[in-house]
Amino acid sequence: MSSFLLVAIDGGAASGKSSTSRALSERFNFLHVDTGSYYRAITAELLRRGLRVDQVDEVKAALPSITLGTRVEGRAARMEIGGRLAPEAExxxxxxxxxxxxxxxxxxxxxxxxxxxxxxxxxxxxHGFRGLIMEGRDIGSIIFPNADLRLFLHADVEARAKRRELEGRADAVAERDRMDASRKTAPLVLASGAIDIDSTYLNLEQVVEKIAGLITEKIG
Known part of the structure; x- marks a missing residue:
């Protein structure tokens, strides 16, 4: 029996990582970390500073002046930059x-x-949580390669694009997948030994139940 469980969930855009992770954090009293929101917060900060994606040298020069903190709200760990939380709408x-x-x-x-x-x-x-469930694109491969449970969620592009439409959000999931999988540093990959779950034809409840069973086995 593990006294503290580390669960890593990776996958592309709209693969169901966030909804699944939030549901599991509630069920098992885990702290939920959405690392995608961290990269979005950093991006928002860089854009606020007037930096563009092609200004790599300027971005590197700006990074040391960005101070990071964590604010725990409920079961979510949110990133603060300079003591400020970036609004979700932003x-x-x-x-x-x-x-x-x-x-x-x-x-x-x-x-x-x-x-x-x-x-x-x-x-x-x-904060007394029973474990940590962290979602992103390189959690099981880079951040926590020795996590107690490493999972990779995927679904076909059409299904994921439809999910974004239903959320009322524009997101070029195929292009983001291509960029995330082809970058040289920490690409989006199915880590060796991770459990691959195809969520194309599964609803949220089915995915949550499948992973909950795996977590229960680890807990003992």
């Missing part, structure tokens, strides 16, 4: 959505977030 808006994969492909941006993301396990422990 980080989910079209400008950030169009730029986030470009900024996330800069190796120095990923390096700047690596230690911070790993530190969320200590945040979870200090």
């Amino acid at each position: 980080i989910r808006g079209p400008e950030v959505t169009a730029a986030v994969s470009h900024f996330a492909a800069i190796p120095e941006v990923r390096t700047a977030l690596l230690t911070y993301q790993r530190g969320q396990a200590d945040v979870a422990r200090s």
Whole structure:
């Protein structure tokens, strides 16, 4: 029996990572970390500073002045930048959505977030959570390669595009997949030993139940 469980969930855009992770965090009293929101918050900050995705040197120069913190709200670990939470409407808006994969492909941006993301396990422990469930694109491969449970969610492009439409959000899922999978640093991959789950024809409840069973086995 593990006293503290680390669960890593990776997958492309609209694969169901966030909804699944939130539901599981509620069921098992895990702290939920959406690393995609972290990259979106960093992107929003860089855009606020007037930086473009092609200004790589300027982006690298700006990173040391960006101070990161964590605010726990319910079972969610939200990133603060300079003590400020970026509004959801801002980080989910079209400008950030169009730029986030470009900024996330800069190796120095990923390096700047690596230690911070790993530190969320200590945040979870200090707040008395039973475990940490972290979702993103390189959690099982880079952030927590030794997580107790590593999962990879995927679905076909048409199904994921439809999900975004139903959410009322514009998101070029195929293009973001291409960029995330082809970047040199921490690409989106199915990590060796991770459990692959196709959610194309599964609803949210079915995916949650499938993973909940795996977590229950790990807990003992």
